[in-house]
Amino acid sequence: MDILIYGTINSVTLALYALGFALVYGVSRLPNFAHGAIYVLSGFIAWSAVNTFGLNYPVSIVLTMVVTALIGSAIYLLFLIRVRGMAISEIIASYAIALAILEGLRWGGFKGMTYTLPPFVSGSTSIAGVSVDYQRLLVVAVGAALVGFLWVFTHHTRIGLALRGMAQDERAALMLGIDSDVMAVVAMALGSMLASLAALLLLPLGNIVVESGYNVLILAIAVCIVGGIGSWVGAVLAAFLIGFAQILTVVYLGAHYQMVVALLAIILTLILKPSGLFGQQKELEERV
Amino acid sequence: MGRKRSVVLSVFLTLTVLFALLVVPARAADPIVLGCPLSTAFLYGWAAERGFILAVEEINAAGGVQVGAAKRPFKTEVIDTRDLEPGVPVSEALLALEKLILDKKADFIVGGPVRSEAALAAMPLLSKHKKVSILTTGSLTPNYHAMIAEQYDKFKYCFRIHGEAKNLVGEIFANFAQLKEKHGFNNLFIMAQDVSHARGAAELVKKLATDKGWNVTGLEVYPTGGTDFSLGLLKAKDTKTEIINIWMDMPESAILLKQWYDMKVPALPFGSTLAAAEQPGFWKATDGKGEFTLCNVVNAGNAPSNATDWTMKFFDAYTKRWKVEPEGLGSSSSYMAVYVLKDAIERAQSLDSDKVVAELEKTDLMGVYGRLRFDPKSHQVIPAADPKEGAVGSILQWQAGKRVVVYPKSIAMGEIQLPPWMKK
Numbered sequence: 001m002d003i004l005i006y007g008t009i010n011s012v013t014l015a016l017y018a019l020g021f022a023l024v025y026g027v028s029r030l031p032n033f034a035h036g037a038i039y040v041l042s043g044f045i046a047w048s049a050v051n052t053f054g055l056n057y058p059v060s061i062v063l064t065m066v067v068t069a070l071i072g073s074a075i076y077l078l079f080l081i082r083v084r085g086m087a088i089s090e091i092i093a094s095y096a097i098a099l100a101i102l103e104g105l106r107w108g109g110f111k112g113m114t115y116t117l118p119p120f121v122s123g124s125t126s127i128a129g130v131s132v133d134y135q136r137l138l139v140v141a142v143g144a145a146l147v148g149f150l151w152v153f154t155h156h157t158r159i160g161l162a163l164r165g166m167a168q169d170e171r172a173a174l175m176l177g178i179d180s181d182v183m184a185v186v187a188m189a190l191g192s193m194l195a196s197l198a199a200l201l202l203l204p205l206g207n208i209v210v211e212s213g214y215n216v217l218i219l220a221i222a223v224c225i226v227g228g229i230g231s232w233v234g235a236v237l238a239a240f241l242i243g244f245a246q247i248l249t250v251v252y253l254g255a256h257y258q259m260v261v262a263l264l265a266i267i268l269t270l271i272l273k274p275s276g277l278f279g280q281q282k283e284l285e286e287r288v
Numbered sequence: 289m290g291r292k293r294s295v296v297l298s299v300f301l302t303l304t305v306l307f308a309l310l311v312v313p314a315r316a317a318d319p320i321v322l323g324c325p326l327s328t329a330f331l332y333g334w335a336a337e338r339g340f341i342l343a344v345e346e347i348n349a350a351g352g353v354q355v356g357a358a359k360r361p362f363k364t365e366v367i368d369t370r371d372l373e374p375g376v377p378v379s380e381a382l383l384a385l386e387k388l389i390l391d392k393k394a395d396f397i398v399g400g401p402v403r404s405e406a407a408l409a410a411m412p413l414l415s416k417h418k419k420v421s422i423l424t425t426g427s428l429t430p431n432y433h434a435m436i437a438e439q440y441d442k443f444k445y446c447f448r449i450h451g452e453a454k455n456l457v458g459e460i461f462a463n464f465a466q467l468k469e470k471h472g473f474n475n476l477f478i479m480a481q482d483v484s485h486a487r488g489a490a491e492l493v494k495k496l497a498t499d500k501g502w503n504v505t506g507l508e509v510y511p512t513g514g515t516d517f518s519l520g521l522l523k524a525k526d527t528k529t530e531i532i533n534i535w536m537d538m539p540e541s542a543i544l545l546k547q548w549y550d551m552k553v554p555a556l557p558f559g560s561t562l563a564a565a566e567q568p569g570f571w572k573a574t575d576g577k578g579e580f581t582l583c584n585v586v587n588a589g590n591a592p593s594n595a596t597d598w599t600m601k602f603f604d605a606y607t608k609r610w611k612v613e614p615e616g617l618g619s620s621s622s623y624m625a626v627y628v629l630k631d632a633i634e635r636a637q638s639l640d641s642d643k644v645v646a647e648l649e650k651t652d653l654m655g656v657y658g659r660l661r662f663d664p665k666s667h668q669v670i671p672a673a674d675p676k677e678g679a680v681g682s683i684l685q686w687q688a689g690k691r692v693v694v695y696p697k698s699i700a701m702g703e704i705q706l707p708p709w710m711k712k
Contacts, residue, residue, distance in 0.1 A: 113567060114572065206540055207539055207543075209539040250519050255519075
């Protein structure tokens, strides 16, 4: 039972890390390597809102998500738009932005282990004899709701349909009057907001540290590669695959090997099915 | 004309002599450069840096270091080795160290490298450049002083002024024995980070605990950066564990402690190196969930106690200078390293490495955390449970928002308390 409960929690955690990254790439084909940095940055924004500016927590949460969305849009409009379409340049530019954010935070004094956010709900309960804290249950609930929201958003709203149109065929979408850059800005804003939501849900479980930005990025990339870069459904399924594989590894092999799972999943995917579970990059398959 | 020329010549000579007289004292006041390779974004790095700066400011304010006939000030050159960051290769720390030696012209190396692997790898480099180094923070591996003892001629320039893992294990077992006697504890679960000193110490704890009749209910090694400890905690709970021994200096250990509290695991979290719990800000950061957590801050002075007359003087001076209490491993040891070095240089009357090594070996100074002496063969500071005999450690427990030193008895300010959900 503990494998089932903590496997689900771990999987939803990975899905939350990855959804923003998958969304941005799915719509604009932009590998946003600043995703992990945005995750950490939003944690510090929320922390500052509560501790420096004395705002109450719910207001800080809303403010953080809005500010993070604006930062995501600004990153695209100021930097990434200039290298759009040049894959290597996009990776280098977004990674440079990530470094600038993370090192900037450290330079600004955000170092140490004492930066934390309060949990939404304190305490724990027992499910079939397994202790689980409420915050982790909330993570699962919000994660499930988010997937539902994204489905409704992308199938029943004008912006969502436009995003899907862009994801399916950018040229066709352009012919239908969908502005590619506007949609990319929307995708970056939404992706950053999703990173922010993940941070606000997950960071109260521990503390906000700059280094976790790299970890989040690696895990998000692993999930997206296994699921098929750009596929949101694939990302969710891959999160469950890797999430449960990690928990089973901890139980049967030892916690020591936990981090290897995600990296091994990347290698195996690239060898066996380079486009991932639900990837649409058929040229990768053909090349192999 | 001849007379005019001789007047000009005289004036020139006088000015030259005056210039020389002015320059000589200036040269004599050249600072002694202390190269400090530290992982500055982490507690063990910045705590050490603050300790160095405080000591250097105090010494310079008092006139500096007497080197032969001249008084010379200390100067610190800090470089970020980043060796505590996950994924940063050891070679980065070595490059940083070499930069301190070659570019910054460091006369001595104090501080790190902080991670054990990097500190061990730095030893041949220090030997190559004949640089006297005093390790003051982070690195706890017993291999460090074992290597010095084994190859003295090669590694004689290396010293370590803070406690090491084997000694920490001894301190922990003294507490375990006390808990066994008082509460009948017998089940021990070990959680360690996947780094050299922690892995080694955890294995040692497991072996010793088994030999001493403890039931070791598990040993889990977590990768640096691991963020979920729930299954380990559940295992500890299921196996009726009474003490969880933690060897972690990564920030994510805060997640472990919060999970422990939320799950109300009926086992005492007993950290050995547990950087997250060392800092005064830990209580606020965990919203009080860190209560009852024990951790070893390695040396007295890193938490309030009255180990020696100097302990609280240092504690208060540090708090005044940095607006925060000494936060953990590296604070008092780095501060004392500068004083110990000053003492050795003054006795050697020289900055010559071999002469300073000889004098460091003769060090006998009552410092912040007790009597400071180095083992002449291994260059490890000699530990003791009594500050009059040697360097004393400090194990603290978080009690009602305060860091209370509970070990060793000679300096204890309180006793170990159990969380309410553990009381029978």
